[in-house]
Structures are given as C-alpha cells and as structure tokens.
Amino acid sequence: MLKIKDLHANVEDKEILKGINLEVKAGEVHAIMGPNGSGKSTLASVIAGNENFEVTKGSIELSGEDLEDVSPEERAHKGVFLSFQYPVEIPGVSVTNFMKTAINESRKAKGLEDMPAKDMLKLIREKSELLEIDRKFLSRSLNEGFSGGEKKRNEIFQMAMLEPKVAILDETDSGLDIDALRIVASGVNKLKSKDNAVILITHYQRLLEYIVPDYVHVLHNGKIVKSGGKELALELEEKGYDWLKQETAV
Amino acid sequence: MDLKDKLISSFMAFENNVDVEHPVHDVRMAAIKNFEEKGFPSKKEEAWKYTSLNSIQKIDFSIFPKKENALEYKDVKRYFIHEIDTYKIVFVDGIYSSYLSETTHDGVDICLMSAALTKPMYKPVIDVYFNKVASKDESLTSLNTAFSREGAYIYIPKNKMPKKPIEILHFSTGNEASLLLQPRNLIVVEENAEVQIIERHQSLTSNEVLTNAVTEIFAAKSAIVDFYKIQNDVESASLIDNTYIDQKDKSLVKVHTFSFGGKLTRNNLNFYQNGEYIDSTMKGVTILGEKQHVDHHTLVHHIEPNCESHQDYKGIYGDASTGVFNGKIIVDKIAQKTNAFQQNNNILISDKASINTKPQLEIFADDVKCSHGCTIGQLDEDALFYLQSRGIPQKEARALLMYAFANNVLSSVRIPELKIRINKLIAEKLGVNLGFDL
Numbered sequence: 001m002l003k004i005k006d007l008h009a010n011v012e013d014k015e016i017l018k019g020i021n022l023e024v025k026a027g028e029v030h031a032i033m034g035p036n037g038s039g040k041s042t043l044a045s046v047i048a049g050n051e052n053f054e055v056t057k058g059s060i061e062l063s064g065e066d067l068e069d070v071s072p073e074e075r076a077h078k079g080v081f082l083s084f085q086y087p088v089e090i091p092g093v094s095v096t097n098f099m100k101t102a103i104n105e106s107r108k109a110k111g112l113e114d115m116p117a118k119d120m121l122k123l124i125r126e127k128s129e130l131l132e133i134d135r136k137f138l139s140r141s142l143n144e145g146f147s148g149g150e151k152k153r154n155e156i157f158q159m160a161m162l163e164p165k166v167a168i169l170d171e172t173d174s175g176l177d178i179d180a181l182r183i184v185a186s187g188v189n190k191l192k193s194k195d196n197a198v199i200l201i202t203h204y205q206r207l208l209e210y211i212v213p214d215y216v217h218v219l220h221n222g223k224i225v226k227s228g229g230k231e232l233a234l235e236l237e238e239k240g241y242d243w244l245k246q247e248t249a250v
Numbered sequence: 251m252d253l254k255d256k257l258i259s260s261f262m263a264f265e266n267n268v269d270v271e272h273p274v275h276d277v278r279m280a281a282i283k284n285f286e287e288k289g290f291p292s293k294k295e296e297a298w299k300y301t302s303l304n305s306i307q308k309i310d311f312s313i314f315p316k317k318e319n320a321l322e323y324k325d326v327k328r329y330f331i332h333e334i335d336t337y338k339i340v341f342v343d344g345i346y347s348s349y350l351s352e353t354t355h356d357g358v359d360i361c362l363m364s365a366a367l368t369k370p371m372y373k374p375v376i377d378v379y380f381n382k383v384a385s386k387d388e389s390l391t392s393l394n395t396a397f398s399r400e401g402a403y404i405y406i407p408k409n410k411m412p413k414k415p416i417e418i419l420h421f422s423t424g425n426e427a428s429l430l431l432q433p434r435n436l437i438v439v440e441e442n443a444e445v446q447i448i449e450r451h452q453s454l455t456s457n458e459v460l461t462n463a464v465t466e467i468f469a470a471k472s473a474i475v476d477f478y479k480i481q482n483d484v485e486s487a488s489l490i491d492n493t494y495i496d497q498k499d500k501s502l503v504k505v506h507t508f509s510f511g512g513k514l515t516r517n518n519l520n521f522y523q524n525g526e527y528i529d530s531t532m533k534g535v536t537i538l539g540e541k542q543h544v545d546h547h548t549l550v551h552h553i554e555p556n557c558e559s560h561q562d563y564k565g566i567y568g569d570a571s572t573g574v575f576n577g578k579i580i581v582d583k584i585a586q587k588t589n590a591f592q593q594n595n596n597i598l599i600s601d602k603a604s605i606n607t608k609p610q611l612e613i614f615a616d617d618v619k620c621s622h623g624c625t626i627g628q629l630d631e632d633a634l635f636y637l638q639s640r641g642i643p644q645k646e647a648r649a650l651l652m653y654a655f656a657n658n659v660l661s662s663v664r665i666p667e668l669k670i671r672i673n674k675l676i677a678e679k680l681g682v683n684l685g686f687d688l
Contacts (some may be wrong), residue, residue, distance in 0.1 A: 050312045051633065076641035089634040092657030093650060101650070102640040109641070141654075158640065 001026045001197050002047075002166050007058035009046045015044045018222035019058070024166065027194040031208055031233060032201045034219035035241040040201045041085060043219070044170040046200075048082040049075045062166065075108040079165030079196075083155040083172050090142040093152065096124060096143045099161050127160040131187045140203030156187045157225065167191075168199045173207035185210030205237035209226075251365040253307045254289050257393065258282065260313045264397055274367055274398070277381050281395035286534075288389035299547040300574045300606050301516055306488060309458050311430035312398075312624050315343040319423045321454075323350060329452050330417060334669040336448070337416045339402040343423055345432045346400065350419075358412050363434055365402040375405055383466050383522060391492045391518075394464040403462075406443040415446040415665055420463075422487070424455025435465040439473040439501075440484040444644035446665060450480040453487040465493045469501035471525070476664055477505045482675060485540065492518045504662060508672055509536040510546045510679050511518040520549040523585075526556045534563035535656045538571035538603075543643070545574035552585040552615075561592040564659050566652050566680070567603035578610040579620060586615050592622040597629065597655060613657075628686035649682040656680075 002024040009017040016039045024030050034040055046053050047060060049072035060067045070078070090098065096226055104114045115123075128138060131153050147177075152172050159167050169188070175180055188211050192198060195219055200211060208216075208230065216232040217224045220241070226232065251259075259595040261282050268275065269556060290307055291298040319342050330338070337360045340350035346362055353361045359372075366372040367380075381398075385391045402418045422429055431451075438447050453459045469475050482681055489512055509515055521530040536544050550559040566574050575594045595606045629651050637647035656676050663669040676682075 012602055045635075048635075050635050052635070071644065072635060072638035073641050073643045073647075076639055080639075082639050084636060084639075088630070088633040090633065090637075090654045091650070092654045092660075098640075101646075103606075105643060105646065106641040162641070 001063055002023055003056045003061040005048075005059050005061075006242060007046070007060065008056045009042060010054045010056055011042070011052060015055070015056070016222055017046065019191075020222075020224060022217065022224065024197045024199060026088050026197055028215065029192065029198045029200065029211060029213045031213035032199060032219055033203065033216060033217045033236055036203070038219045039222045040219055041170055044082055044168045044201055047168055048072055048080055051077065073105070074109070076162070077106050081159050081162055081164030081167045083152070083159060083167065083169040085171040085174065087143045087151045087155055089144045091144045093142050095140060095142055095157075098160065099124065100160070103161060124163065127157060130160055130190060131157045132183050133157055137200060149180035152176055156184050160187065160191055163191075164196065166199065168201065170201045170205065172200070173202055173204065181207065181210065205233045208233045253309070253311065253471040257313065258289070261396060263314070268399055269368060272367065274376065274380060274605065278396050280386070281392040284386065284392040285389050285396060286437075288392070291389060297547060297548060298578070300572070301514070306514065308459055309428050309460070311428045311458070312426040312432050315345060315426060315429060317425075318345045319343050319425050320422065321347065321350065321421060323479060326421060326452075327456070329421075329450060330635075331415075331448060331665070331668055331671060333671075334665070335414050337412060337414060338419065340419045340421070341400065341433065342421045343425065343429060344400060344420075344433070354412070356489060357629065358407065358414060359403065359405040360416055361403050361404045364399055364437060366403040366409050367399065369620050372403070372544065375438060379436060379466065379468055381466070382489055383468065383494040384464055384492070385494065387493070388518075390462055390490055391464055394432045394434055394492065395464050398434045401434040402444065402515045403435070404437040406439045406445050407669070408440040409442045410440075411444040415448060418449040419449065420451045420461065422457075422459045424453065424457035425497070426457065426483040428458035429460075431459065431461045431463075432438075433461070434462045435463070437465065437467045437475070439467070439469050439475050441470045442472045443470070444474040446476045448478045448480065448665075448668060451483055451485045451487065451489055456484060456486045459487045460490075462490045463490070463492065465491075467493070467495040467503065469495065469497045471498045472500045473482070473498070473649065474501070476499045477501040477503070478663070478665075478668060479505070479507045479517075480511055481508060481515055481544075482510040485511070485513055485542070487490045487512050487515040490516045490518075493520065495521045495530070497521065497523050497525060497530060500527045501525070502529045504531040504616040506532070507532070507534040507546065508675070509534065509538070509546075510675055511558040512542060512544075512667065517544070517546045520551075521559065522551045523553050523557045526554050528554075528557040529558040530557075531662065532559075532561045532563070533659045533662060534565075535659050535676065536563070536565040536567075536573055536574070537574065537656060537676065538566070540571060541569070541570040542571045543573070547574075547576045547578075549578045550580070550589065550590065552579070552588045554626070555584060555586045555588070557585065558589040559591065561594075562659055563594045564656050565596040565605060566599065566656060567596065567605055568599045570600070570602040575605070575624070576610060577608070577622065579612070579622075581615050581618050581620065583614040588615060588618040588619045588620070590618070590620040594624040595628045595655070596624070597652060598626060599652070646682070649680045652680045653677055653682045
C-alpha cells in the first residue's frame with residue numbers, strides 16, 4: 001500500500017532523512033521508534049507532503065502511485081492521514097464545521113456532491129461516540145483551549161471521520177494520561193481493518209501495549225537501522241537507545 | 251471654486267434654513283470660523299500623514315440634496331439587521347425617511363437631531379450636551395458642527411433600556427452626481443441606563459459620496475453602551491467618522507468598527523474617561539482589497555484613576571489596499587492604577603498592500619499597566635499545512651485561517667444576529683465558502 005524507497009529529505013539544506021526504505025501493506029500496523037532527533041516526525045511530515053521539507057532523492061508510492069509533486073490536500077484525498085504531534089488551534093471554526101469542510105472538499109475532489117446534512121450528523125455522532133467525545137466539544141473552536149488529551153482525541157476523531165488508507169500517528173501517546181490513552185488506542189483499534197494501514201511514531205513502548213504492531217522499526221540518524229517484530233519494542237524499552245547507537249557506530 | 255470655499259459660501263444659504271436665534275447657532279458660527287481658519291487637514295499634519303484628502307477636495311460635491319428621494323424597503327432590506335426587531339433612524343441623501351424609520355418616545359427618546367435642535371422640550375439636554383465632547387479645534391469636526399442640523403438623537407433616561415437595538419442607517423441614492431453628507435448624532439445614556447446601536451452608511455450607486463459624520467456619546471455613571479459601526483460601502487463612497495465619547499464612573503462603552511469597504515475611510519475614535527472604574531473597549535476588523543484605504547485613529551484619555559481601556563484591531567490587506575492604525579493613549583499624572591491594553595495585528599496578503607501602524611503612549615502616572623503590540627505578518631505555515639493535510643485546498647485553507655484570525659475579535663459582539671451577519675461578511679470578503687452553518 002505504502003512503499004518508501006531510498007527517501008532522502010532536507011530542511012533548509014540540512015539532510016534529515018538519509019535513505020529510508022519501508023513497505024507497509026494493507027492490514028498492517030508498523031511502529032517507528034527512535035531517539036529524539038532521529039527524523040521520525042520529519043518522515044511523518046514528508047509522507048503527508050509538508051512543503052517545508054525538500055525530498056532530494058527516492059520516492060513515496062501510495063497504492064502504486066508516485067506521490068512526488070502531489071500536494072498535501074491531494075494526498076489527503078488519496079487516503080493519507082497524519083495525526084499531528086502538535087495540532088494547530090483554529091479559533092472561530094468549530095470542530096463540526098471543520099470536519100464538514102474537510103469531508104466535502106475530499107468528496108468534491110472525487111467528483112461527489114456534498115454529503116447531505118443528515119448523513120453528516122449521523123456520521124459525526126457515530127464517530128464521536130467511538131472516541132467518547134461529548135457533543136458540546138464538537139461546537140468548540142478547533143483545538144482552541146483543548147487539553148493535550150483532548151487535542152489527541154480530536155485528531156483520532158478526524159481520522160475516524162476521514163477513513164484514510166494510511167494513517168500516521170505522530171507521538172499520539174505523548175501528553176495522554178492512561179484513561180485517554182486507552183480511549184484513543186481503542187478508537188484506533190476499531191478503525192483498523194484489512195484494507196487500511198497504521199504507522200505509529202512513538203518514543204515509548206507504552207502505546208504499543210494497546211495498539212499492537214506487526215513490525216517495529218528503529219530510526220536513527222535518518223535511517224532505519226533495525227527492524228523486527230513487536231518484541232523489538234520491548235527490547236528497546238529495556239535497553240534504551242544507547243546500545244543501538246553503539247551497534248551502528250561499529 | 252475649491253471645496254473649502256464652496257462650503258464657506260454655502261454657510262449663508264444654510265443659515266436661511268435654520269433658527270439663527272437658537273443658542274446652537276452660536277456654536278455653528280464659531281465652528282465655521284475654525285474651519286475657515288484651518289481648512290481641510292493636509293498630509294503635512296502628523297495625524298494625516300498617511301491619509302490624503304486631496305483628491306476628495308477636487309470633487310464638486312452638492313452640499314444640500316435637491317429633493318427627498320424615496321426608497322422602497324425591499325430594495326434596502328438587506329442593509330438592515332432584519333432578522334431582529336429594531337428601532338430605526340433612517341436617512342436618505344441626508345434627509346430623514348419617516349417611511350423607513352421606526353422611532354419612539356416611549357420612556358426613551360429615539361428620534362431626530364433636527365427635532366432636538368428646534369423643539370423647546372429638548373433644549374435642556376441640548377444645552378448640557380451638544381458639542382460638549384466633540385473637538386472645537388479639529389477642522390473636520392468643526393465643519394460638521396457648522397452644518398449640524400440632522401442626524402440621530404438618542405436619549406436614554408436613568409435606569410432605562412430600549413426594548414430593542416437601534417439601527418442608524420444613512421443611504422445615498424446617487425441622484426446627485428456627488429454628495430456631501432454631514433450627519434450629526436447625539437447619544438446621551440443616563441445613569442445605569444443601557445443602549446445598543448448599529449450604524450451603517452450605504453451608497454446605492456457608484457456616484458461619489460463623502461460623509462463627514464460626528465457622533466457624541468455621553469455615558470453617565472454605570473451606563474452601558476454598545477456601538478457597532480458597519481463600514482462596507484461601495485468603492486465610490488468615502489467616510490470620515492468622528493466619534494467622541496465622554497464616560498463617567500463605572501460606565502462601560504464598547505465600540506466595534508467593521509471596515510470592509512469604501513474608497514477612503516477615516517475613523518477618529520476618541521474616548522475621554524471622566525470618572526473612575528471606567529471600561530472603554532475598541533475592537534476593529536478591517537478587511538480590504540483593491541485600492542481601498544482605511545485609517546483608524548484612536549485616542550483614549552485616562553483622566554482619572556482606576557480605569558481600563560482595551561483595544562484590539564485586526565486587519566487583512568489584499569491587492570493594493572492600504573491601512574493605518576494609530577493608537578494614542580494618554581494617562582494623566584493623577585490617573586494611577588490605569589490598565590491600558592492595545593493590540594493591532596495585521597496580515598498582508600499581497601505585495602502591493604501596506605499598513606502603517608503606530609502606538610503612541612503618553613504616560614504621566616507611575617503606577618499603571620500599559621501594554622501595546624503590533625504585528626504585521628503572513629499566515630502561519632504550520633497551520634496551513636494542518637488544514638491542507640485534512641484535504642482542504644490551499645486557497646480555501648488560507649481563507650479559513652484569515653477567517654479565524656478576524657473572527658477572533660467578535661466574541662464581544664452581544665447581538666447574536668449581528669455576530670452572524672458580521673461572520674458572513676467576513677467569510678464573503680475572504681472568499682470562504684465552506685458550508686458553514688454560521
């Protein structure tokens with residue numbers, strides 16, 4: 001479904017990604033772990049099409065289609081979703097209005113009519129229940145004054161609404177207490193299917209107890225230095241990242 | 251003949267139509283003398299450095315409309331906040347339209363300046379308040395004072411509040427090739443009384459209109475005044491709005507200025523805090539395009555201790571539009587414990603657009619909190635990426651972010667239907683069409 005080949009990316013002439021290879025098939029959950037500054041969030045941003053990063057080499061393919069020169073909004077329409085580590089506050093635009101706009105823009109891109117208001121309300125109700133989101137919450141301005149947990153829950157709510165093919169969750173567990181983590185993880189698990197894929201970007205193993213990955217990759221200095229099954233996450237938790245650094249230095 | 255000479259020579263004709271024995275006429279005569287001495291302000295004056303009235307003075311304005319022009323309500327309905335019931339004081343080409351208006355004398359006076367300036371029953375109020383807070387020095391205010399005859403007269407006695415908001419509307423029909431209007435409003439809100447006013451100037455054709463308006467507002471002890479100015483006029487209409495506000499102890503006055511249109515707009519908004527525990531709030535949203543020009547000059551004079559002022563002006567400038575924000579705060583030596591806040595944030599969305607923003611603080615007291623900030627920037631790229639990553643195209647995402655930026659000022663609008671209307675206007679100006687149920 002998602003194929004990343006020898007991906008190099010710069011920000012302001014500094015190379016952050018130095019040759020990433022990754023293949024994610026439908027139905028799979030991949031975890032990308034690694035120390036701070038290893039390039040995890042950059043990888044997430046580059047997949048979503050953030051133009052602040054320049055891809056200098058390599059390619060990203062979604063369902064066989066090269067995403068080079070595809071804008072962030074078009075990637076979203078094709079089924080890429082990024083749950084942000086730091087969601088942006090948009091005062092004056094309610095969660096509901098924002099979601100309506102996002103859904104209808106995506107439908108427009110596919111040549112479909114706007115979703116009828118009744119269906120939209122039904123969908124919003126369904127998905128907000130999935131994430132135990134209060135109705136009042138939906139009429140608040142997007143992310144404005146939200147707690148860290150509310151922001152992350154809202155990100156997953158958006159994912160539920162948009163039903164992406166590939167969802168990248170960037171540090172979705174950071175800033176969450178255990179109850180919020182459980183709700184968010186259970187939401188993601190319910191959204192998982194054989195037709196979509198999830199990439200979890202995380203620093204800690206904690207999230208992976210709730211969303212169990214099929215594969216774990218370790219990113220270090222812009223490269224995937226080790227891949228394995230879910231047990232690799234436990235190993236990292238136990239030993240930290242220092243041993244990896246030594247191992248790769250050798 | 252240039253406009254100044256034409257105005258001065260018209261004053262005699264004007265005198266034939268007013269009661270020259272009335273004490274107000276002495277005020278008019280002093281005012282025309284001041285205008286004659288000073289004339290139109292030029293760019294050499296600091297306060298007019300960025301706003302030129304030169305091209306306006308070349309227009310051969312009619313100073314008195316020739317006849318009363320009727321308008322059908324259905325043709326102008328959209329300029330009213332027709333979703334709610336309001337009192338209405340409506341002028342067509344400067345002449346009162348009883349047909350479009352709804353005035354009242356039921357416990358409050360919501361009526362006409364022409365009546366207040368001629369009928370004996372209003373004389374006590376006129377004697378105390380007329381031209382008492384308006385500048386006697388500023389030439390355009392004097393010009394208005396000299397020709398003051400018509401406008402809105404609102405008197406709210408102690409402890410009263412009108413049943414509904416008041417709309418003041420000035421229409422110009424374009425029946426004159428070019429028309430000068432000089433409405434004069436007097437609003438007196440007595441102790442513990444309250445009023446909400448919405449004001450709009452609207453030209454209905456592309457003929458030139460210049461409005462030089464003066465509004466005096468007196469808020470007595472614990473009075474509450476909400477004043478909303480909607481400036482969304484056509485490209486041939488210019489407005490010089492001079493508003494003077496006198497506040498007494500514990501009064502609360504908010505003025506919202508929504509500047510979305512017109513050729514040249516100059517807002518002189520002046521607050522004088524003559525008491526303690528006063529709150530003065532000025533909020534503004536400016537969204538301009540083409541070659542439009544808006545100049546906001548605010549003044550808050552903190553004369554007594556323990557008062558607050560809040561200013562929050564947001565501007566979005568596109569095309570070759572230009573803006574000015576000049577916020578002056580004076581804190582007298584005696585005015586300790588003053589809190590004065592001023593904020594002016596601007597977004598330029600075109601290389602040709604420009605804004606000149608200047609805080610001007612004169613603080614003579616030592617125990618005060620004053621803050622001011624002005625920013626001129628582009629849109630936040632991270633926010634833009636966030637919206638795009640949800641499938642919202644870049645153009646719409648930009649508009650949505652600008653909408654959010656401007657919308658932020660509206661939280662203090664206390665008439666929900668007006669807030670919806672302004673929201674829609676903002677969305678329309680920014681080309682946001684996002685299926686909002688506003």
